[in-house]
Amino acid sequence: MGDEWSSDANEAVSIELVEADANALRTVHRFHPKFTYPIFGEEERIFGYKALDITFRFAAHDLRPNCVISYDRKFPAIADTAALDIRDALKDFIPAAAFAKANDFEKTVQNDSSAQEFTPPGKLVKSYSRKGKNFEIWSGSLLDSRVRETIHRMQIFISFFIEAGTPLNTTDADWTLDRWTVYFVYEKSSRPSLPTRSPYTFIGYATTYRFYTFRPRYQTSTESGGDTHVSDIVLPSKEEITAAALPSRLRISQFLILPPHQASGHGSALYNSIYSYALADSTIRELTVEDPSEEFDMLRDINDWKVLEPKFAATDVKINTSPSDPSQKRRLRRLPTPKLLPIETLRSIRSETKIAPRQFARQLEMYLLSLIPFSHRAAGGANLTKLLIQKSKTSNPHDKFYYWWRLILKQRIFKKNRDVLLQLEGNERQQKIDEAARAQEDEYEKLLLIFATSKAKELPKNGNSGTAGEVLVKDRKRKLVPDEDEDDDPNSPSLEPDAKVARSNGKIHDSDHF
Structure with missing residues (x-):
């Protein structure tokens, strides 16, 4: 009985973007959600209906919503067993107006005399073209009532496409709302349009949030006794303090390109618009x-590589493969990071590009790996057993570079996962670090191949490969060792001097964990 009356929620739910047409609404796009568990439970099943269809229709320009529920038969309640109340399950995910009669929704969209004059909320920040079509990116503060209304109408997309995503609270205090900026991506049609049809069609959005970061500024003056540091921060402030005026980290929170428009470069265009804003804001x-x-990491890697790779190359960033005195006989107890890498140069690049520590470390590691000839890397058949024996004393400069590169990578993995790894025995800990390092290296090899292929084929600017990154997912199934949190440490893990590589029986040796 259960299977007979049970429906797959992801198949039962459809999403349509519609617009006015000559005689009736026209469906511009139709697609299914990726997730429905926030609404219908972990199993993503709906009990109590046969031939169930739940269609969410949104006006393509202003996202006015409408929900139509239909079915052939409904399960007759028996004792405590009854069909799911679908409207009740949906009430916290979509505005109440979405349950208006279908005819009323159709008349409103079909006869919208203001549609021709519609512009997306906020202000225009970017225009671009793809395959003869024109697109625009608009942005606005959540303080803007039109931005809030649009977000309120389409927040169910968060549950449908962003795993573990949380709808925004649009009723927060103004101070909090002002920290949020929403970016909307629209296609702007140049085809002849009806008087009640807008040229704009929604295709995606992103949200960013400003986190205050304390950055005291000081001026130095010399008085008879020596230097005196005087803060130039005056409290209480004589001027009104706004969120936009405070030193901040900018965090991308939600990021979505709708399925019909994925794999077309819109994710990169949106990401680069946000990044350009961050660069321009002091x-x-x-x-x-x-x-x-x-x-999303892949999309980000592809675009950040285009920023960082030229800067690394221009400043000749590389590993110093002779960081210690050759006459020194003792084995290293700490990785000599300041002697291996041009720390100040890297800090300057990171400060200039405003790329977060974890992401900067990944890009740096990929760049350094790219400097090693492929045949001297694990993926190219390098003899790791021989290198494990010879270590930094190998006579081949490429092997020596690769030896130190692997230690730099393992240093970051260990430091980021220190608390977990220190609970393991020495051999098991070493194995976990080795496995994580190899997995990370394999990922870098795939990305380097993508970079090289993209460059060779001269892909369109801001393009991206596949569907990479066009949905920002809060993934609940991530592996333990690769790190995710970007905000713990203000300095890139690879830029910290004298970091311990790993512990083995209470002692630290570079030779233990190549």
């Missing part, structure tokens, strides 16, 4: 991402 210290998925 109060923003760095751009971070909230719990990024592996897909």
Whole structure:
């Protein structure tokens, strides 16, 4: 009986973007959600209906919603067993107006005399073209009533496409709302339009949040006794303090390109618009991402590589493969990071580019790996057993570079997962670090291949490969060792001097964990 009356929620639910047409509404796009568990439970099943269909219709321009529920038969309640109350399950995810009669919704959209004059909420920040079509990105503060209304109408997309995503609270205090900026991506049609049809069609959005970061400023003056440091921060302030005027980290919280428009470069265009804003705002210290998925990491890596790779190359960033005195006989107890890497140069690049520590470390590690000939890397068949024996004393400069590169990578993995790894026995700890390092290296190899292929094929600017990153997922199934949190440490893990590589029986040796 259960299977007979049970429906797959992801198949039963459809999403349509509609617009006015000559005689009736026209469906611009139709697609299914990726997730429905926030609404219908972990199993994503709906009990009590046969031939169930739940269609969410949104006006393509202003996202006015409408929900139509239909079915052939409904399960007759028996004792405590009854069909799910679908409207009740949906009430916290979509505005009450969405349950208006379907005919009323259709008449409103079909006869919307203001549609021709519609513009997206906020202000225009970017225009671009793809395959002969025109697109625009608009942004606005959550203080803006039109921005809030649009977000309120389409928040169910968060539950449908962003795993573990949380709807925004649009009723927060103004001070909090002002910290949120919403970016909307629209296609702008140039085709002839009806008087009641808007040229704009919604295709995606992102939200960012400003986190205050304390950055006291000091001026130094010399008085008879020596130097005196005087803070130039005066409290209480004589001027009104706004969220936009405070030093901040900018965090991308939600990021979505709707399925019909994925794999077309819109994710990169949106990400680069946010990044450009962060670069231009002197109060923003760095751009971070909230719990990024592996897909979003790829999109971000592709675009950040285009920023960082030329800067690393221009400043000749590389590993110093002779960091210690050759006459020194003692084995290293700490990785000599300041002697291996140009720390000050890297700090300057990170400060200039405003890329978060974890992301900067990944990009740096990929760049350094790219300097090693492929045949001297694990993926290219390098003899790791031989290198494990010879270590930094190998006569081949490429092998020596690769030896130190692996230790730099393992240092970051150990430091980020120190508390977990220290609970393991020495051999098991070493194995976990080795496995994580190899997995990270394999990921870098795939990305380097993508970078090289993209460059060779001269892909369109701001393009991206596959569907990578066009949905920002708060993934609940991430592996333990690769790190996610970007905001713990103001300095890149790879830029910290004298960091311990790993512990083994209470002692630290670079030779133990190549």
